[in-house]
Amino acid sequence: MNYLLSVLVENKPGVLSRVTGLISRRGFNIESLTVAPTEDESLSRMTIIVEADEVGFEQITKQLHKLVSVYKISDLTYEEAVERELVLFKVQSSPERRHEVIEIANVFRAKVVDVGKNTLTIEATGTASKLDAMEDLFRSYGIKQLTRTGKIAMSRGAQ
Template sequence: MMVMKHTLSVLVENKPGVLAKISGLFSRRGFNIDSLAVGPTEDETISRMTIVVESEDRSLEQVTKQLHKLISVIKIQDLDPENMIERELILIKVNTEPDFRPEILEIVDIFRAKIVDVSPKSLVIEITGTTSKLEAMEELLRPYGIMELVRTGRIAISRGIKAVRA
């Protein structure tokens, strides 16, 4: 069996404790969650969890069957990488010596990122995009000295009109 990254879109009831139940189920089954993002949907009673895990198909199938048994779970979809739009947000605080600031600003421009804070010794850069885009920018900024970094985790939605609804 081949191990692959899977992006699960899980619609759940927007109630306290749902996140703990679902993440606990993954933990008990020995899964490490690579990324987890949760937020309300267009319906305030429903939240969407985007969960990224690395797994064999058969193991993931067992977990999704157990997820379906939870009362708070409405719908689960394993998104097709070829048919989804994914984004992450990252904030990077970079050490900026005056001599290197123009080079960093050029990288920011090339990646269509934004400077969201400026101080005499640092810049905070905001960038959204695919995981590979964020990793490429992070790699280019590393030699300048990344002081802090925070990521949202992946969010994803299927392309076209096919909705993930119950």
């Protein structure tokens, strides 16, 4: 099963390495990982999706709590949370068919961020299922390149 963790850590060199090393040394796979500073520049938030069973997940969280550089761990797996991902698609697009690709982007509220001679680069944000649907549609035109950020998440409401 995939678990979604939001981990508040010190914004210092080596913290990312210690957290990921702790998880990988125990034989668990990190499906997605994003890290960025927070509103407090001394802290960073790691959003981690880890594949584990229930016992393994409990082991991971207990070990993370022992790290001095970890301040708070939030399990968002079953909580109501706002989840988003960013993707850039570079889609093959001849000038004659360019309007079709732009129409698809507009339907998904994505935007064209670069126009090449035979390609369009499109930026989109949303849930994984939305981005997967866009990818399926763009495949018929030919995806030259694709980059996804991984999921970021935040609990809903005043928490």
